Each structure stands twice: as C-alpha cells, then as structure tokens.
Amino acid sequence: MDATDQKTEHVNETKIQLLMQILKKSDPKMIHIFKLLAETCKKDWVDIFKWIFGSVDHVCLNIGEVMNIACRDGAFNIIKWSLENIDIQLLDADNVTVESSGFGWVECVVLIQKHCHRYVFDVQASIVEACTYDRLHVAEWRLQNLNYQLFDLPLLLQAWRRTEWMERYFSLACKTFSIS
Numbered sequence: 001m002d003a004t005d006q007k008t009e010h011v012n013e014t015k016i017q018l019l020m021q022i023l024k025k026s027d028p029k030m031i032h033i034f035k036l037l038a039e040t041c042k043k044d045w046v047d048i049f050k051w052i053f054g055s056v057d058h059v060c061l062n063i064g065e066v067m068n069i070a071c072r073d074g075a076f077n078i079i080k081w082s083l084e085n086i087d088i089q090l091l092d093a094d095n096v097t098v099e100s101s102g103f104g105w106v107e108c109v110v111l112i113q114k115h116c117h118r119y120v121f122d123v124q125a126s127i128v129e130a131c132t133y134d135r136l137h138v139a140e141w142r143l144q145n146l147n148y149q150l151f152d153l154p155l156l157l158q159a160w161r162r163t164e165w166m167e168r169y170f171s172l173a174c175k176t177f178s179i180s
Helices: 003-024 033-043 046-055 063-072 076-085 093-103 106-115 123-132 136-145 153-161 166-176
Strands: none
Touching (some): 033 063, 063 076, 063 093, 076 093
C-alpha cells in the first residue's frame, strides 16, 4: 500500500469514527436514516451499518431496498454481514445473488444458498452475470453445487460466447455435466 492509499484509508477511518461519535450522541429518530444508510452502503461502512441496524426500529427500514443499494455500490462487507445476521426473507435474495455473482463474491453466493436452500433462484441470471464479468470461480461454484437441470445450457453457451474465455467455461461445463 503506497502513501496515498494509507492517507486515504486513514481519512476514511477518521470519518467513520467521527460519524460514530455523532450517531452515539444523537437520537436515531432525528436522523434521516435512509439517506444515512444509502451513504453507508456507498462507502461500505459496515460498522455504521451495524449501529443503524441495532439502533433503529426495523419497521422503519426497507432492508430489501437498502441491500439493493449496497449491491449496486459493491458494498461487500455490508452484504456479507447482512447475509450472516439479517433474516434472509427481508432481502431481495435474487438481486443479492445476481450482484454477488457479478462482483465475484462467492462467499455471499454460498451464504445465500445455505440460507435459502428451498428457495428457487433465478439461476440463469446469476450465472450469466458471473460469466459476463469473468467470475469463473463463481460460475464454477454454482455449476458444481446446483442441480444441473436448473441450467439452460443454450443460454449459458450464449453468455460464454460473449466472453474471451469460452474454452474455460465450456471445459468447466463438460466436467460438471459429465460431457465427454
């Protein structure tokens, strides 16, 4: 990490500490929580997110919408913490799965699958997202851990053709589906 990155990280830590001090001295009812959550997701400030979640009545929070913002902004730490600590039924599991696949967050994909083993996901969208952004490790995990009958092979081949890694994906599919 170079000096500029260290300085930026220090500034961010200082901002988080200052915001946390302000929040601890404030009445949560007096704060525009949704704006704060949106900014928290944009910056991936998981400690602030945890404070909000622990201090505000959950009825006031639209967790699904907040998670969609976190997904859009690539807030891995917030998504992962939420999957570990928030009732999965409050989240838009399909969106979180698709976005996690696109960002290459296999840990989040695994957590979602673990918590929602009975839920039927839009498997095609998540695998296409993984292929589109060349997240081979996510595509591989999904292919190896989900029933092959859930996959639309022509759609997968079409998605794979759009990438430069057709041979890698095809080899993976042949191995997964026992195609010789």
